[in-house]
Amino acid sequence: MTSQTAGLLGLVLVLVAALALTLLSLLFKRFPLPLRNISAFLRIRRAASLVVEDGTRLHVSLGSANLLTPSSASALAGLALVRHLGEVTSLSDHPPITTTGSPTLNLLAQDTLRTAHEAVATEQPFDMNNGRLTGLTPLSYAAGVMPAIRDENISNNVIIGSFGPEVGLLIESADRQKTPVIAASDSLPAQAVLYAATQEPLIGEELFAAGAYTQAGPAHTASLLVQDILRWLVILALLGGAFLKMAGLL
Amino acid sequence: MACYSGPAWRRISQNGRLAVRRIFSILNAVIAIGAGLIVLIGYFVDVQGMMEVRLLLFQWAVIVGGVAVLVGIGNLLSVHLAKLRSRKKGAIYSLVLLFFMVISLLISGTAGLEPLKPILMDGILIPVEVSLMAILSVTLIVAAVRMLRSRTDLSAILFLATVFVVLAGIGFRSFLAQIPVFNELAQSQLVTNILALGGARGILIGVALGTLTTGLRILLGVDRPYGGK
Numbered sequence: 001m002t003s004q005t006a007g008l009l010g011l012v013l014v015l016v017a018a019l020a021l022t023l024l025s026l027l028f029k030r031f032p033l034p035l036r037n038i039s040a041f042l043r044i045r046r047a048a049s050l051v052v053e054d055g056t057r058l059h060v061s062l063g064s065a066n067l068l069t070p071s072s073a074s075a076l077a078g079l080a081l082v083r084h085l086g087e088v089t090s091l092s093d094h095p096p097i098t099t100t101g102s103p104t105l106n107l108l109a110q111d112t113l114r115t116a117h118e119a120v121a122t123e124q125p126f127d128m129n130n131g132r133l134t135g136l137t138p139l140s141y142a143a144g145v146m147p148a149i150r151d152e153n154i155s156n157n158v159i160i161g162s163f164g165p166e167v168g169l170l171i172e173s174a175d176r177q178k179t180p181v182i183a184a185s186d187s188l189p190a191q192a193v194l195y196a197a198t199q200e201p202l203i204g205e206e207l208f209a210a211g212a213y214t215q216a217g218p219a220h221t222a223s224l225l226v227q228d229i230l231r232w233l234v235i236l237a238l239l240g241g242a243f244l245k246m247a248g249l250l
Numbered sequence: 251m252a253c254y255s256g257p258a259w260r261r262i263s264q265n266g267r268l269a270v271r272r273i274f275s276i277l278n279a280v281i282a283i284g285a286g287l288i289v290l291i292g293y294f295v296d297v298q299g300m301m302e303v304r305l306l307l308f309q310w311a312v313i314v315g316g317v318a319v320l321v322g323i324g325n326l327l328s329v330h331l332a333k334l335r336s337r338k339k340g341a342i343y344s345l346v347l348l349f350f351m352v353i354s355l356l357i358s359g360t361a362g363l364e365p366l367k368p369i370l371m372d373g374i375l376i377p378v379e380v381s382l383m384a385i386l387s388v389t390l391i392v393a394a395v396r397m398l399r400s401r402t403d404l405s406a407i408l409f410l411a412t413v414f415v416v417l418a419g420i421g422f423r424s425f426l427a428q429i430p431v432f433n434e435l436a437q438s439q440l441v442t443n444i445l446a447l448g449g450a451r452g453i454l455i456g457v458a459l460g461t462l463t464t465g466l467r468i469l470l471g472v473d474r475p476y477g478g479k
Contacts (some may be wrong), residue, residue: 004296011294018466025472068311073461076468079475103322104315108475110325129329133322139379151340165386172389186457188450196409197393199400204453208460211473219472223463230459 017226024222033221040182040200041213044081047156047180048088056155057094058085059148061170062109063161063185064101064141071162073208074186075105078160079112080211080220085158086116097130099148100161101141106133142166146173159183160207163190171197184210279471286469327351350374415441 051058060082065075082098089096095117098109110131117126134144146169149157157174159167163185171194174181183194184202194201202209205227211220244250285307291297292304330344357366394413398406467473 007294007296011291014290014294014462014466017462018470021463021466022470066315068308068315070461073464074457076473076475077460077464080473083475103318106322106325107318112475129325129332131325132329133325136319136322137379139382143378143382147340147343151338165390166382168386168389168393169382171393186461188453191453193390193393195405196390196397205456205460207457208464217472219467219470223467226466227456227459227463230462231456234455234459 013230017230020226020229021219021222024225025217025219028218028221032218033225035209035212035221035224038202038206038209038213040184040202040206041210043180043200044085044158044182044210045214047158047182048085051089051094051096051155052092054155055093057092057153058089058096059152059154059157060085060096060098060109061145061157061159061161062098062100062105063159063163064135064138065105065162066102067104067108071186072105074184075100075102075108075161077208077210079108080216081158081160081214082109082112083116084211084214084216086113087119090117090120094153095124095127095130097132097148097152097154099132099134099141099145101133101135101138103133103136105161106131138164138166142169145170149173149179150177154179157181160185160202160210162186165189165193168193168197275474278476279474282474282476283469283471286465290469323351415446 048058050056060078062075062078062082065071067075082096086096096113098106098113100106100109110128113131114126114128117124132144132148134148135141148154149170150173154174154177157170157179159170159181160183163170164187167183167185167190171181171183175197181198182200182202183198184207185191185194186207191201191203195203208227209220209224211217212224241250288300289304289307292300327348330347333344334341334348354370357363357370394409397409464473468475
């Protein structure tokens with residue numbers, strides 16, 4: 001297969017996925033799709049209502065993904081969650097804070113928090129310092145987040161985005177404060193750490209389901225179904241390839 | 251002389267602000283979606299001239315990224331100054347951070363102080379990060395032990411099996427090779443090369459599909475992390 005053919009095939013796949021996403025979004029607008037229970041997302045929703053009631057703060061850590069790399073998708077999924085959580089908790093005396101390890105991501109996080117703040121139209125002025133850049137390397141980022149978890153009257157932590165093993169330091173810091181953590185990452189080393197260190201980590205593509213489970217809109221639910229359809233296609237292709245190889249046709 | 255502070259004027263001014271914000275929101279979406287489509291199509295299809303536009307967009311993105319670093323440093327400064335002013339818990343750490351920020355800026359920006367740069371890097375930054383790595387390894391061991399205490403289900407057994415495989419890989423191999431079943435398993439590399447790699451690829455394929463749909467949501471304008479909706 002030439003690179004031109006492979007490129008065209010990729011483009012067709014993207015176009016088909018975009019079409020499916022659009023059509024399913026329209027469908028789910030009228031007929032919402034029931035989703036299976038993922039307890040971590042239930043806990044996020046519960047945590048958001050809790051912080052408004054008890055006057056504490058929600059902390060969302062978005063990792064240090066560079067927006068020019070594919071790992072930015074996990075941070076963008078995290079931003080969809082920030083938007084929703086920001087709207088729910090902006091009414092509280094202590095609005096949520098986000099911490100990031102990438103300057104471009106920090107700008108987006110600040111803007112998302114501001115948009116969520118304006119959406120609920122509170123009297124309180126928006127504080128840009130609620131979106132914080134804590135360090136430019138993964139470890140300095142972790143070192144900067146740890147005091148925020150300790151000193152900012154945080155009652156719940158959502159850690160979602162691109163991390164390395166340094167995510168273990170954030171979990172440990174939250175554990176010391178006895179504050180619950182809901183965590184998800186796109187990288188395998190971080191997932192391994194989260195599996196050992198947290199009660200209910202979100203594994204693999206569950207990270208990208210955050211929007212659908214926090215009712216960000218029908219497009220988020222549609223994108224889950226598109227993911228499932230594509231996954232079955234990949235499974236069929238893998239099985240088909242293995243079968244053809246066994247039959248000596250490949 | 252007209253009065254510019256009455257309620258009617260305030261309403262007009264507020265409506266005007268909302269209209270401008272809406273126009274900016276649409277403009278942002280058009281620019282983001284347009285740039286995204288050009289980069290995406292350029293990635294798949296080698297159309298004449300598309301590569302140049304793609305590279306130009308990337309260069310702009312790098313410049314914006316560079317400016318964002320400056321804004322980020324401003325944010326770091328502002329957060330810690332506010333913390334220091336309010337004398338919040340842990341304000342002393344903010345003072346230390348600001349002090350070293352000024353020192354770093356002085357050393358980086360002053361001619362003749364270049365020889366001090368390696369001292370800053372090798373004498374402070376790297377040792378601190380290495381210490382954090384050491385803390386991390388201890389933290390992970392504690393977390394693993396805690397997990398075994400709190401979870402006594404299949405996942406704990408799986409975890410123990412993983413620990414066994416890791417230990418086998420880092421030096422206990424010669425000892426464990428005397429056990430017949432383990433020796434056959436090690437030679438076939440069933441666990442490390444087939445089961446572990448297969449599982450890892452499965453997770454990565456899931457993540458890649460999630461990345462694709464997240465990107466599509468942004469290209470379709472459903473998610474707009476770049477401002478206002």
